[in-house]
Amino acid sequence: MIGKSAVRRMSGLPAPSDPQRALIAASFVNRVGNGLFNTASVLYFTLVVHLPATQVGAGLTVAGLVGLLAGIPAGNLADRYGPRRVWLTALTVQAVTMAAFVLIDDWIVFTLLATLDRLAATAAGAAGGALVARAGGERPAAFMAKLRTFVNLGVVLGTLGAAFALAADTRAAYTALIIANAASFACAGLLALVGVPDYRPLPRPEEHHRWAVLSDRPYVSFVALYGAMGLQYQTVSLLLPIWLSAHSDAPRWTVAAVYAVNSGVCVLLQSRIGSRVETPRQGGRAFRIAGLLFLVSCPLMALTADVPAWIAPALAVLAVVVHSLGEVWESSGGYALGFGLAPDHAQGQYQGFFGVGFNAGQALAPVVLTTAVLGLGHTGWLLLGGFFAALGAAGPPVAAWAERTRRPGQDPAPATPGRPAAAPLPDNA
Template sequence: MIKGGRGTDVGRLRGWLPELPEPGPQRALVWSSFVNRVGTGMFLATSALYFTVIVGIPARQVGTGLSIAGLAALLGSVPAGTLADRVGPRTVQLVTLAVQTVTMALFVVVHSWWAFTLVAAFDYVADAANNAARGALIGRVGGERPALFRAKLRTFVSVAVVAGTLLAAVAIQIGTRGAYLTVILVNAVSYVVCALLLLRVPDFAPLPRPPGTRRFAALADRPYAAFAILNGLINLQAVVVTLLIPLWIAARTHIPHGVAAAVFGLNFLVGVLLMQPVGRRIETAEQGGRALRIAGLAIAAGCAVLAGSGSGPRWTETVVLLGGAAVVCGAGVWVTAAGFSLSFELAPAHAQGQYQGLTLLGLDAASAIGPALLTALVLGLGGPGWVILGAGFAAAGSAGPSVTRWAERTRPERAGSLENPGNITAPEPA
């Protein structure tokens, strides 16, 4: 008879699988996020085909419209996070979910590039605001261990996105206008369900701003801004997996294109298996700074391996590429966990939303300029481009401990400590 004790194989296996929180606010937030991300996964997997094939907007114009929407979203994170600190994060999330329900429904009646760009801009701004408020809410719901809770939440979100992508594949296979419209409307409904589940999360009251602190302290906090920039740069690891490796396979190798899908699957599997165990080891600012250094070196090693995947027999190219990709995927888990710990630990408790917004601004800014630069570097130079890219990641990661120490020296107290966690109003009935 096999028992599930901690020391048994079953017990050890459970430690690697997603662990649903106990009934309460954390579980409610997990389910709310899960539903939301299933809808998001469905939409993201079908949106490009819908707007180009069904609506008839040229692909280049779709890309331009999304770029404009992305630039607009850069303006939403910090103000929304500040508002979440002042009126409560759940309130801001509910408002943004209502806006996204409307914008998603409007995509059904979009027939021109201008209308598409306008609706996409509102949707992107609302999404950026939602993410900033969500970060602040996670900080409150997570209590004394917000980084670990966010790591747990990340595993369920990853599963949700994959589930949504698989459902979207059905609509793509059907290929009719009705199938695509169904995906869009289901995503709109998912925002409503997400909001209803969010009502089970307590409505945390704003924490008072200490006397003498600036209203927009995050924008003047140079050590934290340095972390936000550094975090954005090293998170370009995700671009390596989702964009650079597939393009490298297609343009510079003889590897079957289907291996790109295997890399996506590998990234998902590594994230689900490692996110919680790694998250348990990286919760303090000091641990986060060291993790960035380790991750930077690991990504550099993975890039060096990937540099060798552009020559030789097809099977050796494939083996080398999958080996390098596995290292980069594993390092990405450390990058994510480090970002979670540092973003919570270095931010004042009363301004979590504002600081989470600044973190998102760093991520979005890097995502706006990174793909083009990384693609030009690697596809333009080949193997040496991978080596140069890896050196850049190693340099960024090596700055993690020093930036963390600088930020810690300027904190008046343990920044991420959420004093008076019980300062909430009664949750509304769902």
């Protein structure tokens, strides 16, 4: 697969196929709906449903943790019955659960619906990853980078649309956002049903089993690395806004500015950089670049507390530009490793585990960032930058280790007597 990818790359990036266009359109519509809902969801549950903020947080935590359980089983279903079927089923469940949010009036029902939604979302992520692998052909990582560009754009547009509901601040406005998000799941499903082929399962070798990914130690190590590096997402979305508000003299609009800059850099550069990071080895190097960029951005964010109010916004924007470049390199490296190290016949299982690792990291991020970094102040920011740099430095050796265990057409396995591991691939593969 890697060798063919190199040949295809020399001839230039081909135009997207019809399945790719359909998958991009479906994902874009879905994420517009997500942007509409996610922006105002907490306000709806607290101000309209009148649930205490602590109960909302507890319910979402329970839902997030339970939702992780669907990753590998849903991926196995996608590998066995085809990824489109599982993806469409998950989208249908999400459309129904989302619409049901307009009817809730107590914490138990809220938590049950949120849990169903998270289970379906995790399943959609596993099946969607397998779908990207099939639709992406020989270049799934490049296609995923292009897809993420449109996904980010969809979230931005949805967030802007939610501003009107927030300005109205009425039950009807919030309800409209929820129904629109439910409709986005349905529309995404229809687009996929019409435009994305029902890819049939690929033949599986005899040694394949439902939990094979858990015995693939290099891939497990990569997922742990990616999940830990994923703390960088909430560094911009959670940690920096709190820091700017509590420790700097920056005007309040600075928070909105850094969000816009982060989204803009990712939309503009994700596809361009992602098309250059396709093999596992390139993915490992991308991780190293990302770690170095985070090592620069974190101290810059910390310095916003030490400059005058008129300099703080510019410094925050500069820090976020550097950090966003790191985010693009980090996500591109994750796609190259996530798809490139997974056996073709088990992409669903592997992408399901990939999603579990990432979501687990996101669940822990608020506690780690607010406790360790905010608690230590400037020292915490320096340690965070060093932590990211260390994770990035681990990228190339983990990628090289993983490549040495890959055996074409078979599940990865460590070398055993009479059964040698695969030879490492050349640098130009």
